[in-house]
Amino acid sequence: MKLIVKVDPKRSKDPAGHVSKVLRGAGKKCRVEEVFPGLRDGTSAGLVSVTLPDEPDKKEHRAALKALRDDAAISYVDTPKTRRPS
Amino acid sequence: MARETRTYRLWQHEVKPPKKPDRTVIAKVSADVGAPARTPASSLSAGGRAARAAGVPHDSGLARLIDNGHVSSIKNVFDEGPDETRTLSMFAAGGAGRGPKSHRSPRLVELKVSKGTTPAQLAAHVARMNGVEYAFVPPVREAFARRRRPKAGADPLASRQWSHGAIRLGQARAAAGFKNATNITIAVVDSGIDKTHPDLAATITEYKNFLGGSDKDFVGHGTHVAGIIAAIAGNDLGISGVCGGKILALKVLPRDGQEFDAPAYYRALRYVIGRAQVLNLSLGGEKDPAEIDVLDDVIAAGVVVVAAMGNEYDEGNPIEYPAAIPEVCAVGATNELDRRAGFSNTGRHIDLVAPGVGILSTTPTFNYDGDGEQDFDSWDGTSMATPHVAGAAALLLAKSPGMTPAQVIRKLTSSADRVAGAKKGSASYGGGRLNCEKALR
Numbered sequence A: 001m002k003l004i005v006k007v008d009p010k011r012s013k014d015p016a017g018h019v020s021k022v023l024r025g026a027g028k029k030c031r032v033e034e035v036f037p038g039l040r041d042g043t044s045a046g047l048v049s050v051t052l053p054d055e056p057d058k059k060e061h062r063a064a065l066k067a068l069r070d071d072a073a074i075s076y077v078d079t080p081k082t083r084r085p086s
Numbered sequence B: 001m002a003r004e005t006r007t008y009r010l011w012q013h014e015v016k017p018p019k020k021p022d023r024t025v026i027a028k029v030s031a032d033v034g035a036p037a038r039t040p041a042s043s044l045s046a047g048g049r050a051a052r053a054a055g056v057p058h059d060s061g062l063a064r065l066i067d068n069g070h071v072s073s074i075k076n077v078f079d080e081g082p083d084e085t086r087t088l089s090m091f092a093a094g095g096a097g098r099g100p101k102s103h104r105s106p107r108l109v110e111l112k113v114s115k116g117t118t119p120a121q122l123a124a125h126v127a128r129m130n131g132v133e134y135a136f137v138p139p140v141r142e143a144f145a146r147r148r149r150p151k152a153g154a155d156p157l158a159s160r161q162w163s164h165g166a167i168r169l170g171q172a173r174a175a176a177g178f179k180n181a182t183n184i185t186i187a188v189v190d191s192g193i194d195k196t197h198p199d200l201a202a203t204i205t206e207y208k209n210f211l212g213g214s215d216k217d218f219v220g221h222g223t224h225v226a227g228i229i230a231a232i233a234g235n236d237l238g239i240s241g242v243c244g245g246k247i248l249a250l251k252v253l254p255r256d257g258q259e260f261d262a263p264a265y266y267r268a269l270r271y272v273i274g275r276a277q278v279l280n281l282s283l284g285g286e287k288d289p290a291e292i293d294v295l296d297d298v299i300a301a302g303v304v305v306v307a308a309m310g311n312e313y314d315e316g317n318p319i320e321y322p323a324a325i326p327e328v329c330a331v332g333a334t335n336e337l338d339r340r341a342g343f344s345n346t347g348r349h350i351d352l353v354a355p356g357v358g359i360l361s362t363t364p365t366f367n368y369d370g371d372g373e374q375d376f377d378s379w380d381g382t383s384m385a386t387p388h389v390a391g392a393a394a395l396l397l398a399k400s401p402g403m404t405p406a407q408v409i410r411k412l413t414s415s416a417d418r419v420a421g422a423k424k425g426s427a428s429y430g431g432g433r434l435n436c437e438k439a440l441r
Helices: A015-025 A058-070 B046-053 B061-067 B082-092 B119-127 B162-166 B169-174 B221-230 B262-271 B289-300 B382-399 B405-414
Strands: A002-007 A031-034 A047-051 A074-078 B002-007 B024-029 B071-076 B108-113 B132-136 B185-190 B204-209 B246-251 B278-281 B304-308 B329-334 B352-355 B359-363 B375-380
Touching (some): A002 B262, A015 A047, A015 A074, A047 B289, B061 B071, B185 B221, B329 B405, B352 B382, B359 B382
Parallel strands (some): B204 B246
Antiparallel strands (some): A002 A074, B024 B108, B024 B132, B359 B375
């Protein structure tokens, strides 16, 4: 499962590290990557790509999502949207 | 995007030498000339036999022309069978009954003029003969349609780009002070571009593949979009683009069946900052907050972002993003009748419309996933309307480099033509159909 997470750069200097910490707290191992590494200015700053391991238990995913959404430094958690030619 | 099966190929005008007129004289034999006499054929001269076969007396002046070598053959113009020939002769002889008028062919005979004799002189001579009503050298008849020969350097398929007329591009180019967008770069975030296409290659300033793997445009979509914007004009090849600008090609749309990579897409969008002045997004989908954030930075950096309204009018007419982002110029499609294309999404966020049906543009020179043709093809879609507006935005920036994205969009919408009786700001047409001439005034 893939997610796009926005961390408020004013609240965290290390968005990827912050998301990893939140997910570790929820007992999750996952791949976390900053979309724009090192970018701290502008509205694009703080975007993090998260890949949760595929698990048959949806409860695990729900717990991870809840942990991310409840975190005060995280502005939003979203699933990536597809773009197609129009 | 929807595809048409219409196909165009490059063609070269063939210069053929003018056709020489036939050495022929046509003569009309008088109706009162008698039927050929029943003299045995073996006793006739060559001219006499030929004349009889043509339904005129074997001892007439026409027969003597063959014997004298002025004429090589004589035959009836109307290739009638034996029955009709006999009927013709009977009429000519004032014989039994007159058939229906429509059945009577004029007694025209064709004389093939021998070398050494001038057709005009022979016609004058024959016209004076007894039993001949008139004779003339048949004039050459030509079709009044001529294949248009392109001027040297012109694009041979440009005349099939109806959209350029609709957006009054020719008038804009002819106006004083017009400046091509040669110093403007338009980013095309799409399925890639065929870098080897002869009508595009020289316009591509940079090509970046955000997906990894092959750089090829296997979808053909990006190549088509780029051609509408900037296909090279005046190169004796294919079509011409709207603005003559440079293309920054950013590949993010995968081929059919492969997964879309959202982070790669965001990186491509942001890559435009500092590298292009206009961003063409002939794509769409659901609302995406990360896309909104990234495009906010792109627009703040002075890039005019132009996006397609979408082609799902008949599938619930959903609101598509990024077109629905307020600061993005949202473009719908019109057809050749200046009406909204049936597939083009509507909504209050629409800024303007541009041609998007039967749009001829470049397609990959290699076999790609679509069933379209190679090199050039006509496609439909708001994807095709969007690059017309992106090209117009580039022309505006070439003329007035200091304009902000908001000013460019306002200028394009305020100068657009009202169409189909729709009020400015309608959900179908927005400000109206793009008018480059008025926008650049």
